[in-house]
Amino acid sequence: MPMIFIGYLFTGVLLALGVAIIIASWDTLNALPKLDLKYLSTLVQAAMAFIGAIAVAILTATVGRSNEYLKVRLTQSVNAATAKLNAELTRAVNASTERLRAELTASVNESAQLLQAELTKSGDVFRAELNQLVPRRYEAYHAIWTALTQYFRAVQKFEEGIFDEDILKAADKACEDASGHTLLVDQIDQDTFHNFWQELTRLYEIAKEKRDLPDGLRTLWRNEGRTLGLHYQEVREAFANRLLA
Structure with missing residues (x-):
């Protein structure tokens, strides 16, 4: 996560730097009397395109890394929730099974005792x-x-x-x-x-x-x-x- 943040920060710095360079270059070049504005505009566009391309590449890499990070975190969260749910479900099933087994055993024992008593009495x-x-x-x-x-x-x-x-x-x-x-x-x-x-x-x-x-x-x-x-x-x-x- 820190690397992604640094990527976004670095992209913002590059864009800010590009804008600052354009402004500074425009003021500097505009002060020269013999420089053709046409060439100046071309130079500025080229600089912007270069800086923008670098910023887009860094941003794309950062977004991809961010997506991978989010995917990993989502997978971890889902797995953790699933494991927790399975554990709770297993505990609930085991508890219900033990309770039913105990109740069934008690019922069978009681029925057996009653039947034995009845058989003894009948005998x-x-x-x-x-x-x-x-x-x-x-x-x-x-x-x-x-x-x-x-x-x-x-x-x-x-x-x-x-x-x-x-x-x-x-x-x-x-x-x-x-x-x-x-x-x-x-x-x-x-x-x-x-x-x-x-x-x-x-x-x-x-x-x-x-x-x-x-x-x-x-x-x-x-x-x-x-x-x-x-x-x-x-x-x-x-x-x-x-x-x-």
Whole structure:
């Protein structure tokens, strides 16, 4: 910057010097009686042109140097502003990222703790309910099996020719009462219970018609007893396997 200032100063001095020379020369030459004004004017123009050319060259160089200096300063200012802006932007982004990461971590940890608490609570509730359900399921299977066994033993007396209607009605009532427990057993076992109950009831109804016939009940048992006994064992094994599973 000082060199540019000196260039401008030197150009101004040259122009001032040229003007001073012209004035001095004009006064001096004008005092000479024999000097032609035409030649004097030419001389002055030549001097002015020479001095002006030097001044223009110096000024041009100075302006060019000044432009380069301004360009460099502008570039430096832009780079400095850009670097500052990038640094501030980086700090802002890093700060926001750290804050979001901390908030996300806290949120995830809180959610994980809540979920773990809920799972623990659910697990405790499930275990408590399971501890209550298992004995009730056992009682349900025991109730329906006891009722079916009671009914089967009453029907089995047909083999001896015995038709005890009170015992048969009581056995049928026991199955009816036990049917309320089927809600706690598997669906397939509910179907097994009702199918065997219906099979026993069918023999009971047939026996009503044959009880007064000679050897009617024994004949009925010979025809149906073996199949009924096999079904009885199948039901027993199915229920036992379900409880032991």
